[in-house]
Structure formats: structure tokens, C-alpha cells
Amino acid sequence: MSVSLFQFCQWLNDTTFSTALRESTLMFPIVESVHTLAITLVVGTVAMVDLRLLGFVLRKEPVSKVAGQILPLTWIGFAVMLISGLMLFAAEAAKCYHNPAFRLKLILLVLVGLNPLIFHFTIFKSVDRWDEVPRTPGRARLAAVLSLSLWSGIIVAGRAIAYFN
Amino acid sequence: MSLLHLFHWYDHTTLAAAMRKSTWAFAVVEMIHLIGLALLGGVVLIVNLRLLGVVFRGRAADRIARELWPFLAASVAVLTVTGVLMVSEETVKCYYNTAFRLKMLLFLPALFLSIGIHRRLAGAGAQPDSGTAAKLAACASLALWLGVGVAGRVIGYL
């Protein structure tokens, strides 16, 4: 017996936990607010690293040091986003399945994850050679621009979910 | 002119009417507001966490403050403009909204404290005195901006 993705979403939507969250007076607003405000922890911090790669800020700090100091914060933010995001998804799973903005957000999230992965295993491997140069390599700057664009797109798609409900 | 009169006046401007008439303007403005929030958050976090010795410990704080200053200014400008535009949606309702009032009350102290922190750090040399006062200022700054953010979220729920 195969369960379709939609059936899974409907099942998740109807669980006691999801229903309670969806009908809650306080929990849903709190989870939604945490999810929105944690944007600062994820996108805000990543933006600082991207701005370093583009040569706008923290210029005298080695790129590897900037990444090493800031990315742990990003990971904490991402954990918060993931947990709150899963909760919000569960509460509205049936609606989310059909929602084009939600689907786009997921695609962008995959891409925004692939970007640093590729970056890390290619140009970043030679970071010792460009850690402290005035102008970082083109590929590093491209990764930074893609990161900023994709995260902005994720914020936009996330907000647009409500418009397609 | 009382504050309420100011809100009523703004409500009747062509700009406010145009914002309300448009099917997409509010949505786009709000999305830009969120992107501005992300940028402001990044700057505020890095500067305050440096003061608290959590990140870039021992690294030149004056440079960090000076280089991040334009991004603080730009994000605040974007947030202010988009914020004012969003108020036009239901101007008088905002005036009476407790969360909106709280957000406005916290915004100026948060902003002035950040400006003060940036100016002090920029002029204090590479290793500013990171004593208790500096750490308290950093905590206060984080708390104030968090307050602004939370109040902003609550506006829609009241």
C-alpha cells in the first residue's frame, strides 16, 4: 500500500498536535513569531559572511575567521527555523501541499543549501591563498551573491504563503 | 496638531490611498521590510556580540563598528520607509494599537543606543574597554531591538 504525499500531509494536518496548534490561542502566534524573528539569526548572520566575501565588511579579518566566528550563530538560527517551520507546516500541512509559495520556498531552501556545499568543496578549499587578499575570487563572490539572492527569495516566498492560502 | 490628527492627515494623503488601492503594494513593501529586518538583525547581533566577547574576541572592534555602520543606517532607513508605508493600510487602527505604540516607544531608544554604541566603538581604538558598562549596553541594545521585533509581530494579533 503506497501512501501519497498528499495523504501524508492530510494525515499530519489532522494529528492531535497539529490540530491543537492550528486552533491554539497563543502557541501558533508564538511559533510564527519565533520563526519570523529568527530570520535575523539565520539570514542576518549569513548576510554578514556574504558581505565579507563581497569585500564590504570585516575586510581586515581573514575570510575563514569570519566564517568560523559567525556561522555557528547561523546554525543555531537554522535549528530554530527548522523546528518552528516544521511545527507551522504540520499545523497547515494540507493547505501547504497545494500552496505554490510554499513549494517555491522548499525549492529555494534546497538551492540555498547546495550553494555553500558547492562553495565549500570547490573554491573554499583554496581559501589559504585568498583568505586575506583585498579582492576575493570571482567564484567566492558569485556564491555570496547567490546566497543573498536565494535567502531574500526565501523570505519573499515565505511571506507569500499567506497570500495563496 | 495632535498625534491623532497627524495620523488622520496621513490617512487622507494620495500616497496612503494609493497604497490601499493597490492589490500588490502592501505585500511587496512588507517583504522588503522583512529583508531589512534580516540585515538590521545581522549588524546588531555582530556588533553587540563583539562587545560581549562572544565573537571576534580580541579583534579590532573600532573597525567592525565603522564598517557595519552604513548597513545599520541603510537597514533602518529601509525599515522606516516601508514601516510608514504599511501604516497607511489602516492608519487610525495603528494609532490605537497597543503593540504599535509599544514598538514606536522602543524604536527610538533602540536606535539611539545603537548609534551611541557605534560612535563610541568607532572612536575607542582596537581594544575598547569591554567592562561592565559596555556589556550592559550590548545587552540593553539586544533587548530593545528584540522588543521592537516582538511588538511588531504582536500588532497583527491584537
Added chain:
Amino acid sequence: MKYRFGVLTILAVGMAAFVAPVSAHHSFAAEFDGSKAIRLVGKLTKVDWSNPHTYFYLDVKDDRGKVVNWACEGGGPGALSRRGLAKGDLKLGDTIVVDGYRAKDGSNLVDARRVTLPDGRSIYGGTPGDGGPGDNGQ
């Protein structure tokens, strides 16, 4: 830098294109007409008590005597319960009075501002003095 402008322009245009065709549901002024207040009296057929917005549906008799189903959008469960309306207060089959603003697209949808229950109790979703439908003033 070449890349930057290109990518950010695409993003900006994409954003506008993405949002524009959607009649911006979810911002009051874009979806509802602040000048078209209406009062609906009807039997409650369905209640959707969920975040971020609650919806309740009424069977309303139009002036020709035909029964039409209307959707009423309310605040979230938190906002409603703070104003004294709990999930259990709305019973299917009850006759409810809703004062609200009509949707701009002319559909049978209102932004509910005041809900009056069969026992006479009423809950106002706006701010007292904002002049909305059902507003009793300060």
C-alpha cells in the same frame, strides 16, 4: 559588480511578478472595501477555527428569498478569545449577525468586524472609535 546587479534585479522583478497577480489576500485594504459595510443575518453552517484566521459560514437569504452561503473572516483564535468569543460559542444552526466589510472582488466574503450571537452577546473585532461596521464609538 556585474553579477550583483543582474541577480538582484532578477530577484526584484521576480518578487513583483510573483506577488502582482495575486489579489493580495491578507492585507485588509487590498482584499476588502473599507467603504462597503454590510450586515449579514444567517444560520451558521460551518466553522473553521484556525490560525492565522478563523472563518465561519452563514446561509443568508438574499432579497429574492434565495439562500446564499457567505464566508466571514475573523481574527485568529487568540484575538477572538481575548475579545470574549470562544470556539464553543458558535453552534452550527444558530442564527448569527455579522457586521463587516465586503470583499472587493464582489464574492460572498466579508471581513467580520462585529459578531452578534443568539443570546444577544456581541463581540467587536475592530478598535472602538475606528468607525467600522458595528462600531459603537468610544
